[in-house]
Amino acid sequence: MTKKTASVPALMDVARRAGVGAATVSRVINGGQNVSTKTLAKVQAAIQELGYHPSQAARSLKGAKTKTIGLIIPSVADPFFSAAAAAIQEVALEHETLVLLAASDNQPAREREQITALIQRRIDGLILAPTYAAEPTMLQHAKFPVICFDRPFPDKAVPTVLADNYGGAKAATEHLIRNGYERILCIGGDAPLFTSQKRVKGHRDVIRAAGLPYLAELNVQDYLSTRAALDRHLAGRQKIDAIFCIKNELTVHAYRVLRERRIAIPRSVALLGFDDFELADALEPPISVIRQPVVEIARKAAEMLFKTMEHESVGKGMITMRVELVTRGSCGEQ
Amino acid sequence: MTKKTASVPALMDVARRAGVGAATVSRVINGGQNVSTKTLAKVQAAIQELGYHPSQAARSLKGAKTKTIGLIIPSVADPFFSAAAAAIQEVALEHETLVLLAASDNQPAREREQITALIQRRIDGLILAPTYAAEPTMLQHAKFPVICFDRPFPDKAVPTVLADNYGGAKAATEHLIRNGYERILCIGGDAPLFTSQKRVKGHRDVIRAAGLPYLAELNVQDYLSTRAALDRHLAGRQKIDAIFCIKNELTVHAYRVLRERRIAIPRSVALLGFDDFELADALEPPISVIRQPVVEIARKAAEMLFKTMEHESVGKGMITMRVELVTRGSCGEQ
DNA sequence: CTGAAAGCGCTAACAG
DNA sequence: CTGTTAGCGCTTTCAG
Numbered sequence: 001m002t003k004k005t006a007s008v009p010a011l012m013d014v015a016r017r018a019g020v021g022a023a024t025v026s027r028v029i030n031g032g033q034n035v036s037t038k039t040l041a042k043v044q045a046a047i048q049e050l051g052y053h054p055s056q057a058a059r060s061l062k063g064a065k066t067k068t069i070g071l072i073i074p075s076v077a078d079p080f081f082s083a084a085a086a087a088i089q090e091v092a093l094e095h096e097t098l099v100l101l102a103a104s105d106n107q108p109a110r111e112r113e114q115i116t117a118l119i120q121r122r123i124d125g126l127i128l129a130p131t132y133a134a135e136p137t138m139l140q141h142a143k144f145p146v147i148c149f150d151r152p153f154p155d156k157a158v159p160t161v162l163a164d165n166y167g168g169a170k171a172a173t174e175h176l177i178r179n180g181y182e183r184i185l186c187i188g189g190d191a192p193l194f195t196s197q198k199r200v201k202g203h204r205d206v207i208r209a210a211g212l213p214y215l216a217e218l219n220v221q222d223y224l225s226t227r228a229a230l231d232r233h234l235a236g237r238q239k240i241d242a243i244f245c246i247k248n249e250l251t252v253h254a255y256r257v258l259r260e261r262r263i264a265i266p267r268s269v270a271l272l273g274f275d276d277f278e279l280a281d282a283l284e285p286p287i288s289v290i291r292q293p294v295v296e297i298a299r300k301a302a303e304m305l306f307k308t309m310e311h312e313s314v315g316k317g318m319i320t321m322r323v324e325l326v327t328r329g330s331c332g333e334q
Numbered sequence: 335m336t337k338k339t340a341s342v343p344a345l346m347d348v349a350r351r352a353g354v355g356a357a358t359v360s361r362v363i364n365g366g367q368n369v370s371t372k373t374l375a376k377v378q379a380a381i382q383e384l385g386y387h388p389s390q391a392a393r394s395l396k397g398a399k400t401k402t403i404g405l406i407i408p409s410v411a412d413p414f415f416s417a418a419a420a421a422i423q424e425v426a427l428e429h430e431t432l433v434l435l436a437a438s439d440n441q442p443a444r445e446r447e448q449i450t451a452l453i454q455r456r457i458d459g460l461i462l463a464p465t466y467a468a469e470p471t472m473l474q475h476a477k478f479p480v481i482c483f484d485r486p487f488p489d490k491a492v493p494t495v496l497a498d499n500y501g502g503a504k505a506a507t508e509h510l511i512r513n514g515y516e517r518i519l520c521i522g523g524d525a526p527l528f529t530s531q532k533r534v535k536g537h538r539d540v541i542r543a544a545g546l547p548y549l550a551e552l553n554v555q556d557y558l559s560t561r562a563a564l565d566r567h568l569a570g571r572q573k574i575d576a577i578f579c580i581k582n583e584l585t586v587h588a589y590r591v592l593r594e595r596r597i598a599i600p601r602s603v604a605l606l607g608f609d610d611f612e613l614a615d616a617l618e619p620p621i622s623v624i625r626q627p628v629v630e631i632a633r634k635a636a637e638m639l640f641k642t643m644e645h646e647s648v649g650k651g652m653i654t655m656r657v658e659l660v661t662r663g664s665c666g667e668q
Numbered sequence: 669c670t671g672a673a674a675g676c677g678c679t680a681a682c683a684g
Numbered sequence: 685c686t687g688t689t690a691g692c693g694c695t696t697t698c699a700g
Contacts, residue, residue: 010676021686021687021688023680023687023688026680027686030679034685036686050475053454055395055454055456055677057390058395058678060391060678060692061391061694062679062680063679076410076416076420079416082411086410093437098434099435100435101419101423101433102433117401120388143342255616282590283613284617354670357695359694360694361670369670389692389693389694392676393695397695669700670700674695677692678691681690682688684688
């Protein structure tokens with residue numbers, strides 16, 4: 001063998017093998033315009049034989065788009081975000097674009113690293129669910145469009161798509177009150193999170209307006225802390241009669257605790273969660289929830305990103321998507 | 335302004351601004367060895383001011399690794415695969431590597447496109463859950479290591495990590511028989527899938543060996559087809575007394591149908607599923623399942639990939655991970 | 669310690 | 685229709 005065989009074939013290798021110039025090969029791999037049928041065939045044959053694939057790196061060096069967008073979410077395992085990722089994927093596919101997926105784990109430091117790594121890869125755009133302490137300066141120099149979803153980016157006018165957290169929490173609380181509950185416990189974690197704050201505020205505003213006691217446990221994270229919090233409020237003379245869960249998993253934890261303690265839902269205590277979840281309707285009783293339009297939010301964000309990439313203006317504001325109260329019986333409805 | 339300000343700053347821009355040569359800037363961004371403290375400071379300042387980030391594209395043109403691996407899964411929304419993706423992410427992060435995530439939707443054609451797109455981006459390695467008809471030739475010329483998980487790659491000796499589908503199905507069926515069930519219906523979809531076939535075979539082998547009737551509905555896909563299949567086998571004189579579900583979602587569908595039809599689990603019909611799922615233990619009754627070690631499988635695959643990338647040999651075979659029977663009561667256990 | 673220059677794989681003029 | 689050539693942004697000798 002006369003040539004080096006070990007490395008990946010380059011355009012020039014194809015050119016030599018086909019006995020043509022580099023430009024001709026370039027023409028072929030870019031649609032084959034202005035190339036004679038014979039040459040075309042020769043080049044395509046050479047491409048096949050060598051197993052040649054053009055290098056995206058070289059292309060983007062020449063200024064081409066990378067056909068790659070970045071997506072940073074807290075966790076891929078979280079159903080909310082994996083559903084969002086799937087929807088974004090789909091939109092990206094429609095635009096023949098790949099998704100570089102990064103997980104921030106809600107850690108600002110990691111988020112910074114991921115953003116840096118994505119910038120170095122010259123992504124065409126970025127979709128981001130920022131941590132509570134995202135670095136506003138990071139994207140200052142960014143030459144690509146950025147869209148946030150689920151949470152806004154601090155201190156900077158990044159277009160954002162999210163659910164109406166405040167309104168949803170209000171609707172939830174009003175629903176409980178309407179059904180006759182008066183001692184409503186709000187449990188939530190991740191106090192610094194934008195979404196949590198909005199939801200807590202929505203809940204509290206309604207409680208205050210109704211003149212009911214404001215009961216909250218906002219440092220609940222996992223099953224154990226949920227159980228501890230509930231036990232505290234299910235004992236004594238001033239028992240709660242309803243629970244409003246700020247987050248997905250907390251609803252499940254609360255459900256488990258109530259079952260375990262043999263407390264009837266909704267007879268003794270009503271249960272209402274923010275965010276729908278798989279099997280919420282298969283539990284006993286089925287759990288009422290505020291449902292966010294996850295897929296719509298994610299698709300919207302992705303579509304806005306691609307529009308911006310195509311230089312269509314999408315505005316700078318915050319797009320709030322309506323949430324939906326899904327009543328299933330855990331609040332004594334119907 | 336004397337220079338073009340619109341585009342992303344390049345190394346040379348930094349060099350000019352700092353009044354040094356290109357090589358010096360290169361040294362700085364690569365650890366700053368052999369650079370005087372003064373020069374270092376000057377260059378770093380220039381980098382800050384310009385918001386400079388080295389171009390990964392240019393680097394990999396020079397032969398550097400892309401620090402990017404590809405991951406192709408059927409769907410990001412599927413809990414099994416999103417859990418796997420999360421685990422792979424984590425391993426990648428430990429190796430300072432990003433993940434290009436692509437979804438094949440189990441379509442061979444799409445899979446081919448995604449592989450091509452990944453090859454063009456010169457990924458350092460690929461993790462793949464292949465479709466049933468993956469193109470064996472696609473990876474022929476690939477110059478990067480490939481590891482499969484959950485399913486093997488046809489016709490090619492790609493190292494693969496997967497669960498013991500056959501053994502799991504056997505264990506499941508034996509468990510049902512041990513608990514006294516004799517008319518066991520096996521429902522499953524995606525017949526062409528490797529995992530499905532193994533599971534069906536494991537089930538059938540045990541049924542045959544026990545001299546029991548082999549009852550199967552292997553074209554069940556969604557809720558409706560599940561209901562139709564079950565209705566067929568829950569009527570008439572020859573009723574089934576147990577259901578073994580080949581896949582995750584089918585277990586949930588079957589559970590829903592049984593509840594709806596007010597058929598007692600496990601008193602009238604036992605239910606056992608392959609693959610654990612969130613809230614399986616919160617249903618009424620809690621559902622027994624065969625649990626695959628998702629995270630372990632994914633981590634293992636990722637670790638093998640990185641080992642191969644570091645030229646450590648990992649063998650060519652198939653690594654089968656033990657599955658676990660989780661008994662929760664839906665088969666009349668205990 | 670520092671800079672000049674070659675070249676990685678490709679595309680885009682520009683000649684022929 | 686086709687080939688030559690000049691970079692894109694970086695790393696890497698090789699001189700200074």
